Amino acid sequence: MFSSIPLVDQELLLRPFRSNDSTGLYEAVHESLQELKPWMSWATEGYTEMAAGEYISIARARWEEHTFYAFAVTRADEIVGACTLSSIHPLYRFCNLGYWVRTSQRGQGIAGRAAQLVARFAFERLGMIRVEIVIAVGNHASIRVAEKIGAHDEGILLNRMVIGKSIYDAHMYSLLPSDFDLVARL
Ligand SMILES: CC(C)(COP(=O)(O)OP(=O)(O)OC[C@H]1O[C@@H](n2cnc3c(N)ncnc32)[C@H](O)[C@@H]1OP(=O)(O)O)[C@@H](O)C(=O)NCCC(=O)NCCS
Numbered sequence: 001m002f003s004s005i006p007l008v009d010q011e012l013l014l015r016p017f018r019s020n021d022s023t024g025l026y027e028a029v030h031e032s033l034q035e036l037k038p039w040m041s042w043a044t045e046g047y048t049e050m051a052a053g054e055y056i057s058i059a060r061a062r063w064e065e066h067t068f069y070a071f072a073v074t075r076a077d078e079i080v081g082a083c084t085l086s087s088i089h090p091l092y093r094f095c096n097l098g099y100w101v102r103t104s105q106r107g108q109g110i111a112g113r114a115a116q117l118v119a120r121f122a123f124e125r126l127g128m129i130r131v132e133i134v135i136a137v138g139n140h141a142s143i144r145v146a147e148k149i150g151a152h153d154e155g156i157l158l159n160r161m162v163i164g165k166s167i168y169d170a171h172m173y174s175l176l177p178s179d180f181d182l183v184a185r186l
Helices: 019-031 049-065 110-124 140-148
Strands: 013-016 069-075 078-089 094-101 130-136 152-163 166-175
Touching: 013 049, 013 110, 019 049, 019 069, 019 078, 049 069, 069 110, 078 110, 094 110, 110 130, 110 140, 130 140, 130 152, 140 166
Parallel strands: 094 130
Antiparallel strands: 013 069, 069 078, 078 094, 130 166, 152 166
């Protein structure tokens, strides 16, 4: 499966995290902590380069198991964010898509472009029929990303997310193969 990537558009290149990405990942997260902390449980003041390395090891192993796909979102060899596919249901063929973009690169539409590349990967390469983007109520920047890429707004799910020590209702957005001119096949 590693051979079926990278995913590219005019500017971005998405690829699996590499073992030697821990410094780059740490720096991207560290500069972004204030934006990440409200929405990502793993983003804490105690985040270290070792934590970045451990994440990369786990992500690479789970990629091989086909249970989790973590893409480094890069531009000109710099890590500008990440995009993941998680909670992959091989039987029912749907999964969750997540994203974050480093603070210095916000506001350029990177998250949406990365999300579209990864959603297409999920449909074409993994045979998914539905990709979900679940966004805590109040995360306006992420809601804008989902809206701008044309994700379907399916409403609000109650008590759908735990972030840190707080419970959130969450917006459910979806992307479907037909949004990419693809046909869902079983
Ligand atoms: C949500 C996030 C991924 C957006 O990434 P991005 O590449 O900046 O996305 P966009 O450029 O499309 O901007 C989306 C919205 O973010 C907000 N935004 C962008 N740049 C901003 C800035 N410099 N200051 C304040 N808000 C900003 C705007 O509301 C924008 O919507 P608009 O285009 O209608 O103005 C990014 O803000 C982030 O990583 N947030 C923390 C992690 C997170 O919440 N992930 C999603 C979990 S569901």
